[in-house]
Amino acid sequence: MPSARPITGETSLSGARETTFLIMVGLLPLHTVFLSAWISWKPYLIVVGGLAAWDLVDGWRQRRWPWHRRLSLAIALFLAILLIGWPPAQYLARFIRLYLALVIGGLVLLVTERSIRSTDVLDRMLRVVFWTGAAMGVTAVLITLVSTGVFGSSALDTVNNIPGIFRVAKPAYLEDGFIALTNWHQDPGYGAAWANLWLVLGLAAVARGVGTRRIWGDGAVLGGLMFAVVMAFSRTGWLTLLIGVPAAAVILAHRHWADGRFLARRIGAAVLVAAILVGGIWMVDRPDVGGDVGLEFSFRMTQGWNVLASISGLFAKSERFADAFDESEQRADVWPDYVRMFEEHPITGVGLSVGWQTESIGQEPHNLFLELLAETGLVGTFAFLMLIWVVLRRGRGAAGYVALLVAFLPFMTQTVLFEPTWWFAAGVLAAGASIRDSNHPVLA
Secondary structure (H helix, E strand, C coil): CCCCCCCCCCCCCCHHHHHHHHHHHHHCCCCCECEECCCEECHHHHHHHHHHHHHHHHHHHHCCCCCCHHHHHHHHHHHHHHHHHCCCHHHHHHHHHHHHHHHHHHHHHHHHHHHCCCHHHHHHHHHHHHHHHHHHHHHHHHHHHHHCCCCCCCHHHHHHCCCCECCCEEECCECCCCEEECCCCCCHHHHHHHHHHHHHHHHHHHHHCCCCCCHHHHHHHHHHHHHHHHHCCCHHHHHHHHHHHHHHHHHHHHCCCECHHHHHHHHHHHHHHHHHHHHHHHHHCCCCCCCCHHHHHHHHHHHHHHHHHHHHCCCCCCCCCCCCECHHHCHHHHHHHHHHHHHHCCCCCCCCCHHHHHCCCCCCCCCHHHHHHHHHHHHHHHHHHHHHHHHHHHCCCHHHHHHHHHHHHHHHCCCHHHCHHHHHHHHHHHHHHHCCCCCCCCEC
């Protein structure tokens, strides 16, 4: 497989530096394990800090800025504008925590962009994604067996109470019987977001020829990630899965990474594996212990029915779960609050995190642009869009396009701003300027 030439003027990175980057990639989805202090010291965060320090030392030795200058300036501008919304003292602690999350996100983007300088590094990264995705699929199955009561009523409490683990599954939405898989994250929706991102990058790895090179081996890994998305019971995750995987396959085929029929066979095998896993879990689900799989699917289907009823007006909503729904989950109720904040502070917003701490039920808006407009105003939103424009203008390469697409698909119903999913995807895309899609044989 021919190697692409590195970007002109960029010195090759040491093997140790590249290996450290790959360790970061493997740890990126792991958010349920951390040391709790003023901020959560997650494993990937420590490695990102080490990589950033490494790059800065390299830059000092070479008397040059280590990262891409325009990307660095765009990130710095965005972060600087957010400081305009410096909040009163009572809101300051959360503001600083969220601001630090964005600083870390910016570093993830920059160290990723610098690291992916040749097709060899890209292939190694995709291989790490593929096999960490396999691990995510295995843990998804094991945790779902626990959460559905196969190992008894106390097993889930035992797992969730292991020191250093926040939780691996979360009671949600209903007052009883609904336990959503969080897997490597503490939140089901973001757990599904990571599984979807790793799924499409895993598909890119398969197209690149760095998976198992066997249809059922590839199908098992990709199907395990599909299973993880399904059992998170996140509607956003489900929609991202349904839209993102076919879109990723089209992009990979269009960019000549693999033949369309080759990808269709792998995706078909993955769907079959996921269906078998879901069916198996349904069969072994113990009634009245842990989560009830039938109830969970029924509730989500009822919600879908009610959405269609509201949109069409052709039939009545179902009241089946009205008396069992947890009112604290009414997330869309806060949207008018965020619209009001933007109307009152359109230029600079109310300040990062202030919306979360002042609106009616203490919820984030679960909407990227409501978050940006209400809390950072027009100037912050413009700076964010400028950052995205710099990434897209520099970006090239199928892996980056499919990653950023899937990372941003949930923007209407998730606040993806603070999650490293899109920062990492943006780094992969921005680095793709040095990678030619046709630098490997088309798999068929």
